[in-house]
Amino acid sequence: xxxxxxxxxxxxxxxxxxxxxxxxxxxxxxxxxxxxxxxxxxxxxxxxxxxxxxxxxxxxxxxxxxxxxxxxxxxxxxxxxxxxxxxxxxxxxxxxxxxxxxxxxxxxxxxxxxxxxxxxxxxxxxxxxxxxxxxxxxxxxxxxxxxxxxxxxxxxxxxxxxxxxxxxxxxxxxxxxxxxxxxxxxxxxxxxxxxxxxxxxxxxxxxxxxxxxxxxxxxxxxxxxxxxxxxxxxxxxxxxxxxxxxxxxxxxxxxxxxxxxxxxxxxxxxxxxxx
Amino acid sequence: xxxxxxxxxxxxxxxxxxxxxxxxxxxxxxxxxxxxxxxxxxxxxxxxxxxxxxxxxxxxxxxxxxxxxxxxxxxxxxxxxxxxxxxxxxxxxxxxxxxxxxxxxxxxxxxxxxxxxxxxxxxxxxxxxxxxxxxxxxxxxxxxxxxxxxxxxxxxxxxxxxxxxxxxxxxxxxxxxxxxxxxxxxxxxxxxxxxxxxxxxxxxxxxxxxxxxxxxxxxxxxxxxxxxxxxxxxx
Numbered sequence: 213x214x215x216x217x218x219x220x221x222x223x224x225x226x227x228x229x230x231x232x233x234x235x236x237x238x239x240x241x242x243x244x245x246x247x248x249x250x251x252x253x254x255x256x257x258x259x260x261x262x263x264x265x266x267x268x269x270x271x272x273x274x275x276x277x278x279x280x281x282x283x284x285x286x287x288x289x290x291x292x293x294x295x296x297x298x299x300x301x302x303x304x305x306x307x308x309x310x311x312x313x314x315x316x317x318x319x320x321x322x323x324x325x326x327x328x329x330x331x332x333x334x335x336x337x338x339x340x341x342x343x344x345x346x347x348x349x350x351x352x353x354x355x356x357x358x359x360x361x362x363x364x365x366x367x368x369x370x371x372x373x374x375x376x377x378x379x380x381x382x383x384x385x386x387x388x389x390x391x392x393x394x395x396x397x398x399x400x401x402x403x404x405x406x407x408x409x410x411x412x413x414x415x416x417x418x419x420x421x422x423x424x425x426x427x428x429x430x431x432x433x434x435x436x437x438x439x440x441x442x443x444x445x446x447x448x449x450x451x452x453x454x455x456x457x458x459x460x461x462x463x464x465x466x467x468x469x470x471x472x473x474x475x476x477x478x479x480x481x482x483x484x485x486x487x
Numbered sequence: 488x489x490x491x492x493x494x495x496x497x498x499x500x501x502x503x504x505x506x507x508x509x510x511x512x513x514x515x516x517x518x519x520x521x522x523x524x525x526x527x528x529x530x531x532x533x534x535x536x537x538x539x540x541x542x543x544x545x546x547x548x549x550x551x552x553x554x555x556x557x558x559x560x561x562x563x564x565x566x567x568x569x570x571x572x573x574x575x576x577x578x579x580x581x582x583x584x585x586x587x588x589x590x591x592x593x594x595x596x597x598x599x600x601x602x603x604x605x606x607x608x609x610x611x612x613x614x615x616x617x618x619x620x621x622x623x624x625x626x627x628x629x630x631x632x633x634x635x636x637x638x639x640x641x642x643x644x645x646x647x648x649x650x651x652x653x654x655x656x657x658x659x660x661x662x663x664x665x666x667x668x669x670x671x672x673x674x675x676x677x678x679x680x681x682x683x684x685x686x687x688x689x690x691x692x693x694x695x696x697x698x699x700x701x702x703x704x705x706x707x708x709x710x711x712x713x714x715x716x717x718x719x720x721x722x
Contacts (some may be wrong), residue, residue: 243561246523251563255551259628272632277641286641315639316664318657379667409628410639469624472664472672474657 215447221436221456230422232300232338236463240393248346250385250465253402261405267438269408270431279428280311280412281442281451287320291450294325295362300423301339302328303446304414305348307425309382311412311444312467318474324359325446327377329366336364341416341423341463345385352381352471379473386411386466391418396460400437404429406466415443415461426461427451508578510589516548516566518594519665526560526576529583534560538577546570546684548593549625567663569594612719615651615695619658619678620705622688633708634688643709652716653695662687678702692716 215227238244241252253259261269273279277286289310294303302325310323331347332339351374358373359366366373388402403426406413413426428442430453441459445452453459512524526534534552539562541547546568564574576587610616620638622630627638637643644654657664657675662682666672671679681702682689688705690712706712714720 243523243559246561246563249521251551255563256625259625261628269632272636276636276643278636278639282641313657315659316657317644317654317659381667383665405628409624469661469664472657472660472666472675474672474674 215445215449215452217449217452219452219454219458221458224419224458227420230298230300230338230420232294232298233416233418233421233423234338234340235418236342236390236392236416237340238342240387240389245342245387248342248385249349249383250342250345250387251468252387252389253406253466254389259405259409260401261408263401266404267431270404270429270439273408273410274428274430278410279407279442280308280315280410280425281427281444283314284311284427284444285451287314289314289320290322291448292325292444292446293361293448294446296336297326297362297364298336298338299325299329299364300446301341301344301416302326302331302348302353304341304416304423304425305344305382306353307427307444307446308412308414308467309348309353309380309470311425311427312382312470313380313473315410315412316470316472318472321380321473322356323353323380324356324361324373325353326359326361326363326366327354327369327373329364334365338421341414341465344423345382345414345465348382350381352377352379355380379471381471382467383470384468385414386468388461388464388466390464391460391462396457397437399464400439400460403461403464404439406464409466411466411468413461414465414467416463417458418462419458423463426464508576508583508585508587510562510574510576510587512562512564512589512591514590515592516564516594518566518569519663519669521563521565524562524564524574524589526562529560529578531560533578533580533583536580538579540575540577542573542575543570547572548591550574564591566593610692610701610715610719612717615653616692616716617653617655617658617695618647618716619655619660619675619691620688621660621662621678621682621691621702622705624661626687630688631707634705637705637709637712638688643712646709646713650713650717690715 292303306323306325354373354377358370415426416423425444427444430440432440435455441454443452508528510524548567549565551563572591574589578585677700678691681691681700689702690705691700691702693700
């Protein structure tokens with residue numbers, strides 16, 4: 213179910229509807245979100261980048277390859293394929309964790325989104341972003357050595373996947389105000405600012421019923437807000453772009469930190485450093 | 488009977504002047520542990536008018552004021568380093584005027600803090616280095632553009648590699664990074680220890696093949712980092 217590589221306000225109705233996302237039910241800035249380690253961006257307003265700096269900062273980020281998409285492309289991250297599953301909610305988080313690890317200089321490890329399927333009792337169904345985040349924070353995703361893409365049961369998982377998953381966990385997230393609680397413009401500013409930190413964004417579109425990862429921005433003065441949104445999709449397509457109001461996510465969560473997952477055997481040289 | 492009289496006597500001020508403001512939360516946290524502290528005696532509107540301080544400033548825990556939607560004023564507190572701290576809620580609104588203190592012990596004792604290096608030792612020139620950057624992620628957006636490019640830009644990593652140096656795996660690290668057990672990662676510990684207690688961000692280097700970690704304030708530009716690694720000093 214590949215989609216076109218550029219989704220706009222004109223062609224969005226041609227994009228096939230998905231059933232992977234349940235609409236947000238927890239309020240921005242609520243104690244319920246805080247208990248899931250999701251902190252509102254407005255709690256640290258200093259991270260917001262003023263609109264008059266966007267052009268310079270976005271162009272700079274593309275020139276010096278700062279965005280998550282650059283780190284993924286440099287590491288030759290393979291495209292993900294959720295096939296006929298409704299697990300986009302897990303593919304989006306797995307991509308964010310992978311990208312954040314790459315930004316930290318960790319070697320690339322492909323994660324298996326199916327290993328978070330226990331959150332929906334191994335049924336092929338959609339889920340809430342907030343609950344997916346809470347589950348990923350607690351249980352993590354095992355690597356693709358343990359499970360394949362495009363499945364939703366644990367029938368063919370290899371032993372040891374649960375222990376491996378604990379090594380690949382996000383820990384903390386930023387929350388954005390979203391389409392219901394705030395204005396579209398406020399949402400755009402928060403998303404742009406988080407991407408510039410650079411933080412991979414776990415995003416959701418209600419019109420699409422779909423969750424995925426936002427990984428970059430392109431300054432384009434022909435488009436609304438002068439932005440082309442660069443996302444990473446999970447239908448065997450990878451990089452796609454969105455523009456206009458359709459590009460502004462309804463939900464957006466910026467990953468703040470992940471567990472350090474490098475196995476010591478992977479770089480014994482570092483151990484030669486005096487401890 | 489005496490107890491009853493004592494209770495009534497103690498409760499009279501509360502009846503006369505309204506319930507006091509209090510911070511309800513644990514008085515001990517582990518380092519890196521996070522907890523919600525509920526503020527009692529204030530409405531959410533009153534709470535938004537208050538200021539929150541933590542003393543002492545050095546190594547203080549992270550305290551975030553949460554905007555709750557269910558009329559529960561909440562502080563999110565996360566320990567950073569061991570020590571004794573006071574969370575102070577400065578209530579300064581028309582109906583209430585007081586400072587509310589909540590004593591908090593983070594960890595078991597006080598972390599020893601390395602004295603800052605008065606003079607950074609020069610690097611032996613001509614060597615090849617394992618390179619790491621330790622920084623505070625929450626403050627990274629406020630760093631000068633050129634330093635942000637060192638920390639997050641692939642262009643700098645390519646230049647480092649081309650010059651024969653090696654980025655430590657996972658070596659672009661927040662100073663609070665943990666592994667799956669919640670502990671300081673063993674492979675990054677030498678770099679984190681070298682940078683501990685110093686002003687972030689830090690550039691930490693060790694010879695390829697092994698040796699002591701040396702650390703410096705992160706130079707202002709990519710060019711200066713490469714100059715430091717090649718020539719042993721920034722000219």
